[in-house]
Amino acid sequence: MRKYAVIYRSVLMENLQYAANIAMGFFAYFVFIFIFIRLWEYIYRTPEEVIAGYTKAQMIWYVMMTEMIWFGSNAGAAARQVTMDIRSGNIAYLMNKPYHYTWYILAKYTGEWSIRLPMYAGLAAVIGAWMVGPVPRFRIVTLPAMILCLILGITINAVFKICISLISFWIEDANPFQWLYDKLILVVGTMFPVEIFPAALQPVFKLTPIYTVCYGPAKLIVDFSADKWVEIVLAQALYLAAGCAFMFLVYRKGVRKLYVNGG
Numbered sequence: 001m002r003k004y005a006v007i008y009r010s011v012l013m014e015n016l017q018y019a020a021n022i023a024m025g026f027f028a029y030f031v032f033i034f035i036f037i038r039l040w041e042y043i044y045r046t047p048e049e050v051i052a053g054y055t056k057a058q059m060i061w062y063v064m065m066t067e068m069i070w071f072g073s074n075a076g077a078a079a080r081q082v083t084m085d086i087r088s089g090n091i092a093y094l095m096n097k098p099y100h101y102t103w104y105i106l107a108k109y110t111g112e113w114s115i116r117l118p119m120y121a122g123l124a125a126v127i128g129a130w131m132v133g134p135v136p137r138f139r140i141v142t143l144p145a146m147i148l149c150l151i152l153g154i155t156i157n158a159v160f161k162i163c164i165s166l167i168s169f170w171i172e173d174a175n176p177f178q179w180l181y182d183k184l185i186l187v188v189g190t191m192f193p194v195e196i197f198p199a200a201l202q203p204v205f206k207l208t209p210i211y212t213v214c215y216g217p218a219k220l221i222v223d224f225s226a227d228k229w230v231e232i233v234l235a236q237a238l239y240l241a242a243g244c245a246f247m248f249l250v251y252r253k254g255v256r257k258l259y260v261n262g263g
Contacts, residue, residue: 015114029067029124036063040063052195053223061221062193062222067190074112079162083165086165092258113154135221136223138221153217155240159243161178163250166251193218212239216235
């Protein structure tokens with residue numbers, strides 16, 4: 001694991017030098033959040049009104065947190081690199097390095113979001129405190145549990161996006177599959193919590209990555225409970241284990257195909 005820690009630190013230091021470039025995306029985040037704040041202010045007649053179990057403040061903070069994860073993690077960067085490495089043939093060089101290629105991508109990606117995410121979290125806290133007020137019933141003692149859930153969700157998302165990109169071993173362009181996956185995560189669980197959708201669909205959504213990537217971490221931030229935390233973390237552990245197993249399987253089959261076809 002030491003070599004992956006070295007990769008993580010090198011990428012972390014590299015991204016520290018370009019923190020100003022990351023901040024350029026703040027405007028897009030602010031515009032997006034401003035629109036949703038105005039939308040929910042229009043939908044809620046009074047601040048005390050409850051929709052799908054969320055007050056107006058909770059709903060706005062929920063969207064702010066999911067969008068913070070979306071903008072701050074930027075999992076598309078890891079997926080694009082895998083796709084480019086395969087399509088350019090650079091994978092033949094990287095897979096002979098003294099590390100596992102997929103672990104290398106994850107270590108590098110973790111170094112990238114370790115800078116981006118705290119910056120967007122700080123921006124979200126400032127915007128939220130200014131335009132909405134404090135997070136309802138937020139307790140600082142629950143922060144470590146929330147952070148663990150957040151890290152697991154980001155990692156699961158990256159693993160699944162890497163799995164989709166690894167399909168490029170067999171097809172020319174995996175981007176349509178990335179688009180479908182991103183839109184599913186964005187609409188269900190990011191823009192709107194699972195409780196907004198019909199009751200018949202909610203159990204189905206809870207069996208998908210949606211429940212573990214964005215919905216779970218954001219739900220715990222706006223409405224934390226120990227039972228919910230245990231439920232979400234267990235689901236994340238299962239999804240992470242299954243996702244990593246599938247990622248290694250697809251990568252191994254892809255490398256074997258590369259060898260059979262002459263590298």
